[in-house]
Amino acid sequence: MAQQRKRNPNGAGTITKRKDGRYQAAVYVLQPDGTRARKFAYGKTWAECDVKRRDLLAKVDQGVPVPTRSAKLSEWLPYWLENVVRSRWKLSTFDKYEAHVRLYLVPMIGAKRLESLSVGDVRRFLTRLEKQTTAATAKESHSVLRSALTAASREELVTRNVASLVEPPRVVSRELSPWTLDETLTFLAAARKDPLYAAFVLAVTMGLRRGEIVGLRWGDVDLDNRVLYVRQQTQRRQGRLYEDDPKGRRRRVVPLPAMCVAPLRWHRMRQAAAKKAAGERWQASEYVFTTRNGRPVEPRNVYRSFTRVAKDAGLRVVRLHDARHGCATLLVAAGVAPRVVMEILGHSQISITMDVYTHVVQDTQREAISHMDRLLKRRPGS
Missing domain, CATH: 1.10.443.10 (Intergrase catalytic core)
Structure with missing residues (x-):
């Protein structure tokens, strides 16, 4: 007896079998700009693909944007500031991070996409920034970028945090000179x-x-x-x-x-x-x-x-x-x-x-x- 095809209710996405033997899930998800687009996920088995479909649907229910293609840093960083940093960290931290995003990260490296950002890209960015400003500023920008990519990794937008693979610039500590x-x-x-x-x-x-x-x-x-x-x-x-x-x-x-x-x-x-x-x-x-x-x-x-x-x-x-x-x-x-x-x-x-x-x-x-x-x-x- 042929196995009965498993169907999902409307809006719950679909799972189909591809010619190469893998399974493909398709779900309409929210985009960072507020529109909706179709997002695909793949698995070796129907059950594996169904798990990924449910994960996508959970993000839809929570209103979390899921880009159908790798977002640019200029798109991800402002989203991260508003939805992660502002709600969880102190206002002073938000102000400092926002300044680095606005003044350095977006103008100098914002055109790069999350998935294509490489270790070399981060290293060249830090070298250039250190020459234009100071080692301390470059080190702080490195910390901001590393935190942003850590959040992107948690949301499975990147497979690895390339910023964590790059050593930050060395900063010469200011010599203490308190009053006697x-x-x-x-x-x-x-x-x-x-x-x-x-x-x-x-x-x-x-x-x-x-x-x-x-x-x-x-x-x-x-x-x-x-x-x-x-x-x-x-x-x-x-x-x-x-x-x-x-x-x-x-x-x-x-x-x-x-x-x-x-x-x-x-x-x-x-x-x-x-x-x-x-x-x-x-x-x-x-x-x-x-x-x-x-x-x-x-x-x-x-x-x-x-x-x-x-x-x-x-x-x-x-x-x-x-x-x-x-x-x-x-x-x-x-x-x-x-x-x-x-x-x-x-x-x-x-x-x-x-x-x-x-x-x-x-x-x-x-x-x-x-x-x-x-x-x-x-x-x-x-």
Whole structure:
């Protein structure tokens, strides 16, 4: 008795046997431009082909575009940004990735199709980009491309991630040059009358990032028990202030140094006076650092004040972020274990902390060698 032909309902695609003995499934799928087109899948058996047909139908039900031919990078990268990066990653990450896609990847390599993109194409792109910009920019673009192709591989648009086969450009690490202890003390003395003095104390003694300082709320500060909770950060992106998790999504609880308590108490009294003076103009919030009207402080204004105080004190101007390095240097020099320093500063990897640790060890070695020189220069009987 002849085997009864298996039929699928309308819209569920078809499976036919080819002359070469293989089976072919055909399903109408959604295209990146919103149209519908026929997509073919092949298998050695009817059952194997049916599995692929069902996978295609599942994507149709989910509204996921399935290109009938290999998409160009200029088509895939914007789709990846909007449907993967924007929904899953932080806004700051989206902004950085979008800039690399718009400025470098699409203009320089966007005409290449996903399936035809080769290791050589990626290597030539990185070499050209490094010549036009910097090794650091080329390395970041490589990371963006690798992430985009990883997503394309998950959706079975490519069989391998060619970007992962290419080594990124080497970047020479910026030499750390944080303030010395004397410079730090000079800065803190000069900043005492600044409205953001308490913020600078937190940056220097606890290594808080700028966004973490701006996003700090009074509910995160326990002055009686001297504990600080780093739960969020505030950033300005796309023309607006927004709250997000700390960098690396590493929330942490850290002890509050004694020298931070008095500045924070003084700051709270000053804020209460400002609230009373503003009256109805005060915008209620729980932020520790606010403007005269209660609005959150702009992150860039924290750095501007930091730079102004440093210049007025006759100090060399460093980044506010370098205060974190200075904090790490002091902690390591005081004998605090690198793993503990990592937790206090919220580093995502111990290697970041060890970079500072190595810096301190080198300074200690120089001091030891200098001491040896002084000993060797002594003459017998002197």
